[in-house]
Amino acid sequence: RLFKLPVGQNTIGTQTEFFTITDFWGTFTSSLRWGSERWSCASFLSLIWLAPLLLLGLVYIIIRLALQSIFALARLLFTGIATLVMGLIGLIALVWQKLIFPAINYFINFFNKALDSISRSYANVISRALENKQSEFMMALVPFLLAIFILLPRLGSELIPEVRQGEFNVELTLPVGTPVETTADIIRPIEDLILAHESVAQIATVAGVDLTKVSDAESGEHTAKITVNLVESNDPAALEEDVLSYIREEISNYSGIVYNISRPVLFSFKTPIEVEIKGFSLSGLAEVSRDAVSELEKVDGLTDVKSNLQRGNPEVQIIYDREKLSFYDLNIRTVAELVRNKVRGDVATQFKKEDRRIDILVRVQDDDKATIADLRRLNVNPGGAVPILLESVSRIEINEGPSEIRRIDQERSAVILANIEGRDLSSVSEDVFAVMQNMDLPEGFDFAIAGQNKEMEVSLGSLQLALLLAIFLVYIVMASQFESFIHPFVILFTVPFALIGVILVLWLLGIPLNIMVFLGLIMLAGIVVNNAIVLVDYINQMRRRGLEKNEAIKAAGMARLRPILMTTATTVLGLLPMALGLGEGAEIRTPMAVTVIAGLLSATFLTLIVTPTVYAIFDRSENEVEVEDTATEAGPAISGA
Numbered sequence: 001r002l003f004k005l006p007v008g009q010n011t012i013g014t015q016t017e018f019f020t021i022t023d024f025w026g027t028f029t030s031s032l033r034w035g036s037e038r039w040s041c042a043s044f045l046s047l048i049w050l051a052p053l054l055l056l057g058l059v060y061i062i063i064r065l066a067l068q069s070i071f072a073l074a075r076l077l078f079t080g081i082a083t084l085v086m087g088l089i090g091l092i093a094l095v096w097q098k099l100i101f102p103a104i105n106y107f108i109n110f111f112n113k114a115l116d117s118i119s120r121s122y123a124n125v126i127s128r129a130l131e132n133k134q135s136e137f138m139m140a141l142v143p144f145l146l147a148i149f150i151l152l153p154r155l156g157s158e159l160i161p162e163v164r165q166g167e168f169n170v171e172l173t174l175p176v177g178t179p180v181e182t183t184a185d186i187i188r189p190i191e192d193l194i195l196a197h198e199s200v201a202q203i204a205t206v207a208g209v210d211l212t213k214v215s216d217a218e219s220g221e222h223t224a225k226i227t228v229n230l231v232e233s234n235d236p237a238a239l240e241e242d243v244l245s246y247i248r249e250e251i252s253n254y255s256g257i258v259y260n261i262s263r264p265v266l267f268s269f270k271t272p273i274e275v276e277i278k279g280f281s282l283s284g285l286a287e288v289s290r291d292a293v294s295e296l297e298k299v300d301g302l303t304d305v306k307s308n309l310q311r312g313n314p315e316v317q318i319i320y321d322r323e324k325l326s327f328y329d330l331n332i333r334t335v336a337e338l339v340r341n342k343v344r345g346d347v348a349t350q351f352k353k354e355d356r357r358i359d360i361l362v363r364v365q366d367d368d369k370a371t372i373a374d375l376r377r378l379n380v381n382p383g384g385a386v387p388i389l390l391e392s393v394s395r396i397e398i399n400e401g402p403s404e405i406r407r408i409d410q411e412r413s414a415v416i417l418a419n420i421e422g423r424d425l426s427s428v429s430e431d432v433f434a435v436m437q438n439m440d441l442p443e444g445f446d447f448a449i450a451g452q453n454k455e456m457e458v459s460l461g462s463l464q465l466a467l468l469l470a471i472f473l474v475y476i477v478m479a480s481q482f483e484s485f486i487h488p489f490v491i492l493f494t495v496p497f498a499l500i501g502v503i504l505v506l507w508l509l510g511i512p513l514n515i516m517v518f519l520g521l522i523m524l525a526g527i528v529v530n531n532a533i534v535l536v537d538y539i540n541q542m543r544r545r546g547l548e549k550n551e552a553i554k555a556a557g558m559a560r561l562r563p564i565l566m567t568t569a570t571t572v573l574g575l576l577p578m579a580l581g582l583g584e585g586a587e588i589r590t591p592m593a594v595t596v597i598a599g600l601l602s603a604t605f606l607t608l609i610v611t612p613t614v615y616a617i618f619d620r621s622e623n624e625v626e627v628e629d630t631a632t633e634a635g636p637a638i639s640g641a
Helices: 023-039 041-131 133-155 180-195 236-251 282-295 322-327 332-344 372-376 423-439 452-482 486-491 495-510 515-527 529-544 549-579 587-617 627-640
Strands: 167-173 202-209 222-231 260-263 273-276 302-307 314-320 346-353 356-362 394-400 407-408 411-420 446-450
Touching: 041 133, 041 549, 041 587, 133 495, 167 180, 167 236, 180 202, 180 222, 180 236, 202 627, 222 236, 236 260, 260 302, 260 411, 273 282, 273 423, 273 452, 273 486, 282 302, 282 411, 282 423, 314 372, 322 332, 372 394, 411 423, 423 446, 423 452, 446 452, 452 486, 452 515, 452 529, 486 529, 486 587, 495 515, 495 529, 495 587, 515 529, 515 587, 529 549, 529 587, 549 587
Parallel strands: none
Antiparallel strands: 167 222, 167 260, 202 222, 273 411, 273 446, 302 411, 314 394, 346 356, 407 411
16 A cells, blocks of 8 residues: 655655555564465465476576586686786797896807817817828827726626615524524614614614525524614715614624624525635635634625634534444434434324324333433443443434534535625625635635626626627628728727726726626627718718718718717716716716716827727728719710810
């Protein structure tokens, strides 16, 4: 209902048309009353049919609102990312234009100026080299001879570089028979000493031996192994040597403890130094090995020297008197088997239970063999008229048995093991051989140097053969391509030129010859000849075009100088990160990279100077002008005539 009331009364709305509060509430309640009167079952059923439509409409509204929100958010994100990308591109372009591009231009200009300067100098150098061919050749030969006969013997050799991983093992051996509990108590102070060092991160100790796993003959309840992990360092080799020196000094204060330092195995190699002493007498082997250990400990560079013949377990030994056995008409074999069966037992028969068979062991009671006196009273002729006791025909003693009986080539042997520190394998092996040679070994005893030294001789011998085979194959391929035996021979002169740089750099850096160095040399045999091939081939092209030999050499050198230098530079820069020795396992990678870089630089320098000289000395062929070029030049002259 609409009411028109004067201004100033209690109203809601405009000043002309509005509802009063009282009338609005009355109208609303009356409408509800009217609706309730009109409500019926039919109206309720119609609303049920309309419910799905209302639900679908609600879902549509919710989905549409969600999609609109997602699209709006995606538009904002895309706009922000696009703005950020454009800003970064602009910043990069600005940095490139203001900083990087000028730096690159400066480097390129510097590189071009350096190459131009080298080219101008090279023209004068190659001219003087061709004028004094014999002198230049001798100047290259003298460094090669000095490197081979003076520096090479001082390099030394080893099988493979020792890799420092920041982890090593301290193997401790106590007297045989020490219980595992006592072993754990004795090594506890040693654990505290190791942990006290500031460079030790953590340790792990194993006392005794796990009988369910495969272990060597020296392991037992009297042995323990402490695994030491070091903190990270930029120089892990120096850090490890410092910790090892500290541990060796501290453990040497403990008497009765034998220790050995080992590292986690990356390659299956033997101990660096192994001395095999062969002889029949076990007691003689033990005595000789003890003397050898005391002498080898004096050799500079040897550490952790020990023998495999350690103190054995105590045992009861029965020594039979053959004359008394013969007097009593007894057989030594029969008596020995009888004593063994009484002490250890003998399987008389088997007890069968369904599909199982159980041995029945017959032996004397424990009280009859508990002591040495009881063993002496054992009867060795059961059934005889007069019993004969064991002590009547033998002598019973308590002695120390051998810790192990090792045979090498069917001969009883003792093996002395040692590690190397601060020296190469070949020089230490020579000193060890000299020490063993000066020892006065008993008659029937002999020794041999084994371990990594033997493996090194076999491996390096195989690699030397591989190097020679690689050089031969390179020569065969070049001879077939050049159709000449002289030109490939001239090119192969780069290989000894490469050896000059390799030997010099290895000597300066203190790197001994090893497997990785020889792998680098084999790679060099195929790399260093590339520059010489390019140079010699272009010299031949220039001579076929009619140039005189010396002029062709000069022209080829100037034309191929830039490609040769750039090829060498790219190879050296590519190997430089490996040669720097960064990261774990650098000890393996560095020798090969250093070998290739040093050999390539040396060969490149000498290739540009000495190879043209060698070509001029050995090549005696006359110029062969190309037929096609001659015909092309003569063609216009004939037609013009």
